Amino acid sequence: xxxxxxxxxxxxxxxxxxxxxxxxAARPALMPMDAWxxxxxxxxxxxxxxxxxxxxDLDIERNVVTVRASRPTLDSNREMIAAERSRGVFSRQLFxxxxxxxxxIRADYTDGVLRLVIPVxxxxxxxxxxxxxxxxxxxxxx
Numbered sequence: 001x002x003x004x005x006x007x008x009x010x011x012x013x014x015x016x017x018x019x020x021x022x023x024x025a026a027r028p029a030l031m032p033m034d035a036w037x038x039x040x041x042x043x044x045x046x047x048x049x050x051x052x053x054x055x056x057d058l059d060i061e062r063n064v065v066t067v068r069a070s071r072p073t074l075d076s077n078r079e080m081i082a083a084e085r086s087r088g089v090f091s092r093q094l095f096x097x098x099x100x101x102x103x104x105i106r107a108d109y110t111d112g113v114l115r116l117v118i119p120v121x122x123x124x125x126x127x128x129x130x131x132x133x134x135x136x137x138x139x140x141x142x
Contacts, residue, residue, distance in 0.1 A: 031092040042118040049112035063096040
């Protein structure tokens with residue numbers, strides 16, 4: 001019969017807990033995000049697996065989008081072997097540039113991923129300026 005010996009280091013355990021809750025620069029804990037531009041739209045995808053779509057709340061004030069979601073607490077009657085997923089209410093703010101059309105943001109939640117589509121504002125899109133020219137020359141009188 002084999003016996004498993006586990007050593008416990010309270011400081012290492014505290015550091016691991018802090019990384020799970022707060023995340024690290026390389027790996028945010030609660031809402032990992034990808035963002036990119038495709039043509040005249042910016043796309044943002046946030047990983048929110050296991051979230052009830054009814055708990056999702058998106059607000060925009062000026063150029064700040066706030067995403068809030070919640071995952072229910074664990075059933076206290078369960079004898080948990082592992083409980084690594086974040087529980088409760090969490091949020092993330094996205095600071096958008098001035099050149100985006102915040103009035104036309106679209107959001108979709110599918111397969112645990114919240115996707116935001118943010119159009120570039122018409123005023124921020126590149127445009128051509130036509131240069132007029134005249135073939136007649138005018139004399140300059142001095």
